[in-house]
Amino acid sequence: MGRRIVIVGNGEVPQGAAEAIDAADMVVRFNECRNFGSSGSRTDVVAVCNTGRPALTMLSSPEWRASRPVADCREIWSVRDPEKFRALHPALMLTHPELTDFCDDYTDALAAFAGDIGKTHVIIDRSVHEAVDAALVPFDPGDYVVPSSGLVVVASVLARAEGAGDDVVLTGFSHEGWDGHPFAAERRLIDSYIAAGRLSRLQRTDFVSPPEGA
Structure with missing residues (x-):
């Protein structure tokens, strides 16, 4: 028997x-x-998103650094x-010049923080x-900047x-948000994985106890 892994958007x-x-x-949880x-x-x-404003915001936040998910x-x-x-970055500056700090890299700072608090980075x-880019092609992603962090983690x-026989379950994925992610195509890709039995979404039957005596 493999593990049950829940990815919580x-x-x-x-x-x-x-x-x-x-x-x-x-x-597995994300960012904040x-x-x-x-x-x-x-x-x-x-x-965590380790580039751009999300990374800088988290690293600059004492509340995030001390939060229970990070501590645990x-x-x-x-x-x-x-x-x-x-x-x-070079091509992005031609197509999306407004995203000036999108590729700013904070990976080393996150690695140092993880090491300081005894976490593996x-x-x-x-x-x-x-x-993921290749897998999205059949689902008509259109023009997009990058896949979402959620899809990369999935x-x-x-x-x-799959090699370990683990059961992977998703919840908290709305497939909505920043228009630089191809969320409609991501939803269709995830649905194809579910149809193929590669993962599932958390359903009420996963946590509703059977009636007494059943």
Whole structure:
């Protein structure tokens, strides 16, 4: 039997799901872990956007640094490979000159912070990002800047989980937000993974107890 891994996006989670999430073998959350509490409290991994304003905001925030998800986790994952984003920057400045700080890299600062508080720091390799770009093509992503951190993390977890027989479950993924991510195509890609049995979304049947005597 493999592990049950729950990847918790920052969107809405089903009411009453916290206990089922906390019962997982591994829980991955993102950035500020905005639904922490309503989506349970277990946190094994905090996956962070390690470039641009999100990274700078988190690193500059004493509240984030001292937050319970960060304190409780075992690993901090940097979702954006620095080499990949250095390579993206010149073309991005031609197509999206307003994104002047989008590729600013804070990976070393996050690694140092992780080391200072006794956490393992992991960089998701650029090959995962590039595999996600290729997987999105059949789903008509249109013009976009980069895949979302959520989709990159899902792809990274799936790549390791399938060989180990792990059960990967998503919740808190609304597939909405910044228009630089191809959210409509991402939803269709995730739905294709679900149809193929590669992962699932958390359902009420995962955490509603059977009637007494059943």
